[in-house]
Amino acid sequence: MELSVLVMQMLILFFLILCGYISGRSGLLKKEDIPLLSKIVLNIGIPGVVLSSVGGGCQLTVSEVFLCLTGFFAFSILCALFAKATVKLLGIKADKRLYEFMYMFSNVGFVGLPVVQAVLGEKVLVYALLFLIPNNLLLFSYGEYLMRDTKGFSLRSFLNPPVIASILAVGICLFDICFPYPVAKSISYMGNITTPLAMIITGISLNGVPVKEMGKNKELRLFLAVKMLLLPLVGYAVLRILRVPNMMVNILILMMAMPIPSNTVIYASIYQKNVSLASQASVLTSLVCVVTIPIVFSLISLL
Secondary structure: OOHHHHHHHHHHHHHHHHHHHHHHHOHHHHHHHHHHHHHHHHHHHHHHHHHOOOOOOOOOOHHHHHHHHHHHHHHHHHHHHHHHHHHHHHHOOHHHHHHHHHHHHOOHHHHHHHHHHHHHHHHHHHHHHHHHHHHHHHHHHHHHHHHHHOOOOOOHHHHHHHHHHHHHHHHHHHOOOOOHHHHHHHHHHHHHHHHHHHHHHHHHHHOOOOOHHOOOOOHHHHHHHHHHHHHHHHHHHHHHHHOOHHHHHHHHHHHHHOOOOOOOOOOOOOHHOOOHHHHHHHHHHHHHHHHHHHHHHHHHOOO
């Protein structure tokens, strides 16, 4: 991956975030609009991105799909082990399960796919979308278990539009199906709204948040350093030891370097966790990822 291309793409994303911030600041868009805009991204935009990435024909063999899913699932388990070890090593007692959740999961669907699309290109997206399946399986099962302290699994929550689109995309790849031009173009237009709208939503959410005050929180600063910088570098070292192909390494490290999931605050509210901590971590990780992702990949290029 060319570092200059990555920096340029992150600058573009930053300006889109800035556009959202100004829109919110001026009253053109409000925080009350975020749930509706988020539904558009999650239910229309991301499925459009996923399906358009394979709509022109992208044949993967059964063995390639199986290897990708197995590898991605193993990587998700590795992230869970990283999270447990990090919480234990840092001696976190208060909000232990919330921190474990935030260390383990990243916003791979809402922000991750648009960034992969922008930085690595649509051809790589067919592999990135496969990551959604094991990631969401763990997010909506083990992740929810962490937040509510009980066992259980919701199939309805797991089968959300991005996952359904991902499963359809796997079938499209296996059978090498090509969409008719009007269908392919329509799906492409749907997917094109994802990156700008996701970044604009992030910008809107920054309005009214005391970012300077949050920056003075030592625990949050440590969390940002470990989550956004240290863990991706550790993950890179492990993937290199395992001799994972470069393309897969780039995808997985980008996913690790994403902000925490957007549903962190929702889970924290529902299951009576520290909502303030979850909100602050969500805003800060969304803000600093524009800087930390280029730093991570610049350090990787030196290794």
